[in-house]
Amino acid sequence: MDTISDIEKGSSLGRDAWVRLKKNKMAMFGLWFFVGITLVCFLLPLLPVLPDPNATSPELRSLGPFSEAVANDGTERFYLLGSDNLGRDIFARIVDGGRVSLMVGFIATAVSLLIGVVYGAVAGYVGGRLDSVMMRVVDILYALPFMIIVIILTTFFDNSLWLLFLAIGAVEWLTMSRIVRAQVLSLKEQEFVDAARSLGLSNGQIIFRHIIPNTLGPVIVYTTLTVPAVMRLEAILSFLGLGVQPPNASWGSLVKEGADRMISDPALLIFPSAIFALTLFAFNFLGDGLRDALDVRASKD
């Protein structure tokens, strides 16, 4: 049947949203900045252009941006953003720290997304007593003082990066599950869910095929807003010395190091903070843009 093989493609809600997003300049700036910074932080270290971010050369300390210098071992170096008090390349450290910060942002968000969406969808769909119990668990977890728990965890266990992912992910999924549950509560009253039930689909099929895809709009928006929130949390923890341990860097620990020396060497504070702030801005613009683009009411007609 030729007529059926070359049928026109329908325009999905996703494609409509993309068209709307493209019109939003700030959001598109956020998107490209996000893509750019991610590529730089993850791909640049693979190329042989950056020096080892943790290699110290005390003879070349506290150089200004765009300095060229010759190290004791005879190699010629170029410092794009200058060097710190141990002679480490600031640019290399920002890229390295960015990798850690973004990774925490992505992984912790992915963890919270996975737990939050499934937990919220099940609670909302099953409803009744199970829902009550599940949401009370969330309430209890909400009530725990997060900072103190992280401090206790870091003292009891090794101070590893994975603990950081776990600790942050464990907090962020709570809000995600509430958002998804609220969505599901209204979605399960929709007639297409009844129609799926009368077709004989199982609860799992209904949740994963009919319910979760329809919560995607708010979930995507909340996700783009969770990434900067998580990165901020990581920065706070690193600033307090609870996160990444020296000599490794994250943007939080770089800001901390810069703050210690901001009188003598302000560049150490200014460059990491500026990049960090710009990244957070970019995410928030993108999140706002996505919220407008995915607004279900706007796309209905």
Place this chain on the structure above:
Amino acid sequence: MPLLEVKGLTVSFTVEGKRVPAVQDVSFSVEPGEILGVVGESGSGKSVTGMSIMRLVPQPPGRIESGEILYKGEDLLRKPVEELRDIRGSEISVIFQEPMTALSPLHPVGKQLRETALLHDSSLSKAEAWDLGVEWLEKVGIPDAAERAKAYPFQFSGGMRQRVMIAMALMLEPKLIIADEPTTALDVTIQAQIFDLILKMKRDDTSIIFITHDMGVIWELSDRVIVMKDSRIVERGEVEALFADPQEQYTKDLLAAVPRLTDKPLRTLEPGDRTPLVEIRDLKTWFPVKRGVFARTVDHVRAVDGVSFDIFPGETLGLVGESGSGKSTIGRSILGLDEATSGSITFEGRELIGLPRAEFRPLRRDLQMVFQDPFSSLNPRLTVLEILTEGLREHGLLDGGTPKEHAARWLEEVGLLAEHMDRYPHEFSGGQRQRICIARAIAVRPKFIVCDEAVSALDVTIQAQVIDLLIDLRDKLGLSYLFISHDLSVVKRICDRVIVLNGGKIVEGGAAAEVIENPSDEYTARLIEAVPVPGDQRKRELSQAG
């Protein structure tokens, strides 16, 4: 001199960068003490016309391009907004379709009426204004008004809220009321009471612009009528003349499509000795009322309370009643969407209540449902192809063709194009969506379909087409329908038998034409009396007389 004169009104909306006309070159006038009906299908521009008079069209995206709206000789479109405010409410007031959004949820109804009264006449004391509000609640037929004035809007039913809105609009004693589908969401008996109020206002020399899609309502209420289509006026005239002798083809089509209580049924089914397909005995579906943190059950809402009837193969059984009568719950209980509390439902002799999920599953394909709202009954994230083949895959019915061939076949069966199977639901109109829903239901080759208000949300011309489709499919595929509807005219046309429900109990049942022409129960009679019938001179005179 006419009270209101609209000349050459043109309004456009900006949709995704494009300017789309909503109203084009519309002119009409309203005389004092007259009811002007504005009738048209969805998207005809009738509501935008009404809203433009008070400049209530949201700008942007809307834009009043040109025209004049002369109220007592003054052009409302060129008046400063501050002066317009003095006219809004006290001279011209508006009644909307959805009263919940127009009332503040945070304040008791009486307080909102009091504020309205004080706006109108600032010399009143607060207590006097409150009493005036209560007086108006009584006038619009709210029982126990003094007590109910202290209640919040959410504690009122839809009909009661609409009456509160009407009281609010009327207490300012405006010269002109713009009523935009004020009774569309209400039961016919409540609608009849609101008509009484509106006609009483008219006798006090108030003019009313009544916007509706319902020809019956136009017939009973209005003096003159304008018919709108695609943003323009297609025909206008005195109601009786226009109904008797419509000039334009569109008006003729519209009048022909309206189902009337006086219509003859499409067929008469001889009652024979048959075994029932579905047998319902003493069905009770109660909903628990839950309170507290762990949702303890404290009481029950008896939605269906002891109902027994049979559905025979090939038959269309109508289930009618007002909102809250339990008619939808019965349909949902048969399909197991609402859990029955007690009683028995058998399908081909097999008991459905208490059947384990796994054993019910193969039976699911025999029992299908078509829902009321064509917008919420299709998953917006799936293509039509996925929607149509989901059930087939589930029941292993995909043999003898690719999924695309199956989907194409069912799309053509319901009068849609097979090429459209990769589209998403939001790319279809309401009527087309309802056809997709029907295709989804019939694709699994069921024996029995519950149509829950399946044509109620559609425009009359589309409604007529969908009804024809349902009847064709019934005869072709040998289906049985449980046709749930509040619309007695439609039920009489297509149902063989009818059952009337009130408060979860059956009040009357029998052959559809018999029950509707000669109701033996008083409740049924009241229900039927309240249904407006376009062209029925007796009913028009009766309501006009008040």
